[in-house]
Amino acid sequence: MKTFFNLLxxxxxxxxxxxxxxxxxxxxxxxxxxxxxxxxSMVKNIAFTNIGPTVMSGRVADVAVNPENTTxxxxxxxxxxxWYTNNxxxxxxxxxxxxxxxxxxxxAVDWNTGTIWVGTGEKNxxxxxxxxxxxxxxxxxxxxxxxxxxxxxxxxxxxxxxPNNANEVVLGVIGHLYSPNQERGIFKTIDAGKxxxxxxxxxxDTGIIDVAAAPEDFxxxxxxxxxxxxxxxxxxxxxxxxxxxxxxxxGNSWSKVSDNSGFPIGDGVGRIGLAVFNKNTVYALHDSQxxxxxxxxxxxxxxxxxxxFKTMSKADFLNLSDKKLNIYLKNNGFQEKYRxxxxxxxVRVGTVKPVDLAxxxxxxxxxxxxxxxxxxxxxxxxxxxxxxKKTHKDYLDGVYSSYGYYFGEIRVDLQDQNAIYVxxxxxxxxxxxxxxxxxxxxxNVHSDNQALWINPKKPGHILNGNDxxxxxxxxxxxxxLKLNDPAVGQFYSVYADNQKNYKVYGGLQDNGVWVAxxxxxxxxxxxxxxxxxxxxxxxxxxxxxxxxxxxxxIVYTGYQFGNYYRxxxxxxxxxxxxxxxxxxxxxxxxxxxxxxxLSKHNQDILYLGGNKLxxxxxxxxxxxxxxxxxxxxxxxxxxxxxxxxxxxxxxxQFGLIxxxxxxxxxxxxxxxxxxxxxxxxxxxxxxxxxRVIASAHKKERVYATLNGYRFDDFTTYIYMSNDFGQTWKNxxxxxxxxxxxxxxxxxxxxxxxxVGTDNGLYVSFHQGNSWEAFANNLPNVxxxxxxxxxxxxxxxxxxxxxSLYKTNIASLQExxxxxxxxxxxxxxxxxxxxxxxxxxxxxxxxxxYTPEITIPFYVKSNQxxxxxxxxxxxxxxxxxxxxTKGYNAVKFDVSFSKTGKRAFQKKNKKVxxxxxxxxxxxxxKGKYTVKIGAAESEFEIK
Numbered sequence: 050m051k052t053f054f055n056l057l058x059x060x061x062x063x064x065x066x067x068x069x070x071x072x073x074x075x076x077x078x079x080x081x082x083x084x085x086x087x088x089x090s091m092v093k094n095i096a097f098t099n100i101g102p103t104v105m106s107g108r109v110a111d112v113a114v115n116p117e118n119t120t121x122x123x124x125x126x127x128x129x130x131x132w133y134t135n136n137x138x139x140x141x142x143x144x145x146x147x148x149x150x151x152x153x154x155x156x157a158v159d160w161n162t163g164t165i166w167v168g169t170g171e172k173n174x175x176x177x178x179x180x181x182x183x184x185x186x187x188x189x190x191x192x193x194x195x196x197x198x199x200x201x202x203x204x205x206x207x208x209x210x211x212p213n214n215a216n217e218v219v220l221g222v223i224g225h226l227y228s229p230n231q232e233r234g235i236f237k238t239i240d241a242g243k244x245x246x247x248x249x250x251x252x253x254d255t256g257i258i259d260v261a262a263a264p265e266d267f268x269x270x271x272x273x274x275x276x277x278x279x280x281x282x283x284x285x286x287x288x289x290x291x292x293x294x295x296x297x298x299x300g301n302s303w304s305k306v307s308d309n310s311g312f313p314i315g316d317g318v319g320r321i322g323l324a325v326f327n328k329n330t331v332y333a334l335h336d337s338q339x340x341x342x343x344x345x346x347x348x349x350x351x352x353x354x355x356x357x358f359k360t361m362s363k364a365d366f367l368n369l370s371d372k373k374l375n376i377y378l379k380n381n382g383f384q385e386k387y388r389x390x391x392x393x394x395x396v397r398v399g400t401v402k403p404v405d406l407a408x409x410x411x412x413x414x415x416x417x418x419x420x421x422x423x424x425x426x427x428x429x430x431x432x433x434x435x436x437x438k439k440t441h442k443d444y445l446d447g448v449y450s451s452y453g454y455y456f457g458e459i460r461v462d463l464q465d466q467n468a469i470y471v472x473x474x475x476x477x478x479x480x481x482x483x484x485x486x487x488x489x490x491x492x493n494v495h496s497d498n499q500a501l502w503i504n505p506k507k508p509g510h511i512l513n514g515n516d517x518x519x520x521x522x523x524x525x526x527x528x529x530l531k532l533n534d535p536a537v538g539q540f541y542s543v544y545a546d547n548q549k550n551y552k553v554y555g556g557l558q559d560n561g562v563w564v565a566x567x568x569x570x571x572x573x574x575x576x577x578x579x580x581x582x583x584x585x586x587x588x589x590x591x592x593x594x595x596x597x598x599x600x601x602x603i604v605y606t607g608y609q610f611g612n613y614y615r616x617x618x619x620x621x622x623x624x625x626x627x628x629x630x631x632x633x634x635x636x637x638x639x640x641x642x643x644x645x646x647l648s649k650h651n652q653d654i655l656y657l658g659g660n661k662l663x664x665x666x667x668x669x670x671x672x673x674x675x676x677x678x679x680x681x682x683x684x685x686x687x688x689x690x691x692x693x694x695x696x697x698x699x700x701x702q703f704g705l706i707x708x709x710x711x712x713x714x715x716x717x718x719x720x721x722x723x724x725x726x727x728x729x730x731x732x733x734x735x736x737x738x739x740r741v742i743a744s745a746h747k748k749e750r751v752y753a754t755l756n757g758y759r760f761d762d763f764t765t766y767i768y769m770s771n772d773f774g775q776t777w778k779n780x781x782x783x784x785x786x787x788x789x790x791x792x793x794x795x796x797x798x799x800x801x802x803x804v805g806t807d808n809g810l811y812v813s814f815h816q817g818n819s820w821e822a823f824a825n826n827l828p829n830v831x832x833x834x835x836x837x838x839x840x841x842x843x844x845x846x847x848x849x850x851x852s853l854y855k856t857n858i859a860s861l862q863e864x865x866x867x868x869x870x871x872x873x874x875x876x877x878x879x880x881x882x883x884x885x886x887x888x889x890x891x892x893x894x895x896x897x898y899t900p901e902i903t904i905p906f907y908v909k910s911n912q913x914x915x916x917x918x919x920x921x922x923x924x925x926x927x928x929x930x931x932x933t934k935g936y937n938a939v940k941f942d943v944s945f946s947k948t949g950k951r952a953f954q955k956k957n958k959k960v961x962x963x964x965x966x967x968x969x970x971x972x973x974k975g976k977y978t979v980k981i982g983a984a985e986s987e988f989e990i991k
Contacts, residue, residue: 091935109514336453675722780817888965
C-alpha cells in the first residue's frame with residue numbers, strides 16, 4: 050500500500066497550516082452558502098451572456114443514449130455540465146445548470162422513468178480534472194437535482210443501473226485525486242440512493258476506475274481497481290493494487306480474478322478499462338507502466354542519441370566527427386551558437402561535460418514523453434476471468450502518448466464479440482478480437498478520445514466523445530459528423546485587446562488559442578458563410594495571450610510548457626521566442642501554464658517566467674535572465690514543478706515586478722530584477738500562487754491569491770497588501786470555500802474586486818471586506834481567468850468548461866461608497882438613435898423591430914419602485930417594478946403611455962406623433978429625464 054506524503058505543520062502559526070484536504074462537510078456547507086448568497090446578491094440582476102465559442106468544444110466524460118429512440122441522448126462534459134438533445138444532436142439544452150457543480154465523471158439514465166444519475170468529479174486524473182460533490186439524481190429530467198450521497202468521493206467513474214430494478218445502482222468510485230481517503234471503492238444502493246453500502250474497498254490510495262455488467266445478467270460484474278497518486282510535481286498511476294475483480298451477486302461481494310491468470314500483476318499495473326460482451330467474454334484495456342525490454346536485434350544507429358552522451362568520456366567526445374555532432378545539435382534544436390567546433394572547445398577546457406548535451410534536452414516536458422513503457426495493451430478472457438490472454442503481438446504505439454491517467458476506455462459491439470474499440474489519442478477499432486487494429490480518427494475527429502457508445506441494434510452507429518466534443522458516425526467511423534452545439538470550451542486564459550470593436554482571445558485545454566470579435570454572433574449561420582467567427586491562431590493546449598497595444602496584429606501566445614510565439618497576424622509569420630538556457634546550465638523549468646507579461650511602460654518589453662524570470666527588450670528576439678531561481682528549487686517528478694505561475698508589473702513604475710510560483714513563493718523587485726525580496730513568508734506555505742496583481746490605484750498595493758487544489762485543499766485564499774507585500778491582510782471574508790484561480794482589480798473603482806474560483810465568480814464593493822455572488826446566467830463552473838476591457842467597460846469571464854461570458858460593468862464601477870450609502874441612485878443611461886424602422890417588420894413572418902434602452906439603478910433595500918420618464922416637465926411614461934437590494938435594471942421600449950402621449954401633445958401641439966406599424970407610439974428625438982424618487986438621470990434620443 051502506498052502512503053501519501055506526510056502532512057507538515059508549519060511552524061509559523063496555526064493560520065499558516067496548509068496541505069490539509071478539505072472536509073466534505075465544509076464543501077457542502079459552502080455550496081449551501083453560495084446558494085443563499087446568489088439569492089441575496091446585490092448583483093443578482095446583472096446577467097452574463099455566453100459569447101461562445103462552440104466551434105471547438107471541451108472534454109466529454111460520457112454519453113447516455115435512449116435505446117428505443119437513439120435521437121434522444123445526454124452528453125456529460127468533464128467540467129461543462131450535462132446536456133440533452135432529442136433531435137440527434139442538432140441542438141442541446143443544459144440540464145445541470147441549477148445544480149451546485151458542472152463536473153462530471155459518469156452519467157446513467159433509467160429511460161423507463163426518465164431518472165438521471167450523475168456521478169460528479171471527472172474520472173480522468175489530469176492536471177485539470179475537477180473534484181465533484183458526490184451523486185446527483187433528478188427525477189424530473191433535470192429541472193431539480195438532489196444530492197443522494199458520497200460527498201467525499203470527489204471522482205466517480207461508473208454508474209450501473211439494474212435494468213430490471215431501477216432502485217438498484219452500483220457505482221465505481223475513484224476517490225480523491227491528490228490525497229488518500231476512505232470514500233472510494235464500489236458502492237451499492239437498493240433503495241434508489243437513500244442509503245449506500247461499500248461492497249469493495251482496497252485501501253485509501255486505490256479506487257475503482259471502471260465497472261461493467263454482463264448485458265444478459267446484472268449479477269455478473271467486473272471491476273477494475275486503480276492505485277494512483279497525483280502530486281503537483283508527479284503522477285504515479287500504477288501499483289500492486291491495480292487489478293480486476295468479479296462479482297456474481299450484483300456487486301454485493303467481489304473476488305480478484307487477475308492474479309495468476311495471465312493478466313499483468315505488480316508495481317507496473319496501471320489504469321484498466323473494461324468491456325463486457327457476455328458473462329464469460331470480457332476485454333480489458335491496460336495502461337502498462339512496465340518498461341519495454343531493450344530490442345537486442347536493433348542495429349546501432351549511425352546518428353547520435355541523447356543517451357549516448359550520458360556515459361561518453363571526454364576523449365570519446367572530442368573524437369566525434371564534426372559532421373555527426375552537428376547533425377545531433379541541429380536535429381535537437383540547439384541554439385545556433387552551439388555547433389561542433391565551439392562545443393568541443395567548451396568540453397576541452399571543461400566549461401561543459403559531454404553529459405550536458407543530454408541534460409540540455411531534459412526539461413520536464415521531454416522527460417514526460419521520453420518514458421519507454423509498454424503503454425496500451427488489450428487482454429481478453431473467454432472463461433469469466435479465470436485466464437487472460439493478450440490479443441495482439443505488437444505494441445499499440447501512439448495510442449497513449451505517455452501516461453494513461455488520461456485514457457482507459459474500451460468498448461465491444463454487443464452484436465459482434467470480435468468488434469472492439471480502443472480509445473486513446475486516436476480511436477482504433479478491431480474486427481478480429483484485437484489481433485489487428487485500424488484507426489478511425491478522421492479529419493473531423495479531435496484527438497484524445499474519452500467516451501464511446503455503440504448502438505446495440507444498428508451496426509456502424511456510434512457516438513464518440515473526445516477533448517474536442519462529440520462526433521456521430523453511421524458507418525463505423527469511416528465518416529463523422531461533429532455535434533458541437535454547446536459552448537463548453539475549457540479556457541485556461543482570456544484576453545481582450547484595445548481596438549474599438551475589441552477582439553477576445555483565449556487559450557483552451559487541448560484546443561489551442563482562438564480569437565473573435567467580442568460581439569461575434571453565435572449561431573449556425575457560419576455553416577452557410579463557410580467561416581466561423583472564431584479563428585484558430587495556435588494549436589496544442591492554448592495558453593496566455595498578450596497583444597501589442599500599438600499594433601493589434603502582433604500577438605504573443607503559445608502552448609504548454611512555455612512554448613511561446615510572436616505572431617504577426619497580418620503577414621502570417623510566427624516567431625518562436627522561448628528563452629533557452631545555456632549549455633551546461635540546468636534546463637529552465639516551465640509551468641504547464643507558463644506566464645507572460647507585456648510591459649505597459651514599453652510594448653517592446655516582454656517578460657516570461659520559467660523558474661527564473663526572463664526579460665526581452667526586443668519583442669522576444671533576445672532574452673536576459675533577471676533573477677535567480679525564484680522557487681523552492683523544484684522536486685523530482687514527471688511534472689514540471691518549482692516554476693513561476695504569475696507575473697505582474699506595476700503601472701506606476703517600470704521594473705516594479707511581482708512574481709508567484711507553483712510552490713508558494715511570491716517575490717518582488719523594485720529595480721527591474723537587480724535584487725529580489727521574498728514577501729510570502731507570512732502567508733500559508735507551499736500552495737500554488739494563482740495570481741499576484743500590482744494595483745493600478747495605489748503603488749504600494751498588491752493582491753495575491755493562493756490555490757490548494759493540488760492538495761485537495763479547497764480553502765479560499767485571498768490577500769491584499771498596502772506595503773509592497775511586507776504585511777498581508779486576508780480578504781476572503783464571507784467567501785464560500787473554493788480554490789481561487791484569479792483576482793482582478795477594477796481599473797476605475799479601487800474598491801471593486803472580482804474573483805474567480807473553481808465554483809464560480811464573486812465581486813466585492815469593499816476591497817474584499819465582503820463578497821457578493823456574481824452568478825446570473827453563469828453556472829457553478831470553474832472560472833480560470835478574467836479580463837476587463839476598460840473602454841467598453843466589459844468584464845470577460847474565461848470558464849474552464851462553459852467557454853466565455855461577458856457582461857457590462859459600467860454601473861458597477863459607479864457603485865462607490867457614496868452611492869451605496871444612498872437609498873436610491875440611477876446610473877448613467879445610454880442614449881439611443883431614432884430609427885424609422887421602429888415598430889416595423891421586414892416581412893409578415895418576422896416580429897417588428899422594437900427599440901429598447903436599459904435604465905440601471907440602485908436601491909438600498911427591497912421595495913416597489915416607480916420609474917418615471919419626463920420630457921421637460923411632462924411625464925411621458927411610467928414603469929412599476931419590484932426592485933431588490935442592490936443593482937436593478939428596467940427595460941424601456943422608448944414609447945409613450947396613453948396619458949403621456951396626451952400630455953406631451955397638449956404641450957407640443959406642433960409635434961406630430963405617428964403610430965408605428967406595430968401600433969405603438971414612440972418618443973420623438975429629444976432629451977429625457979428618468980426619475981426614481983429624488984434620484985435622476987438623463988438620456989437622449991438622437
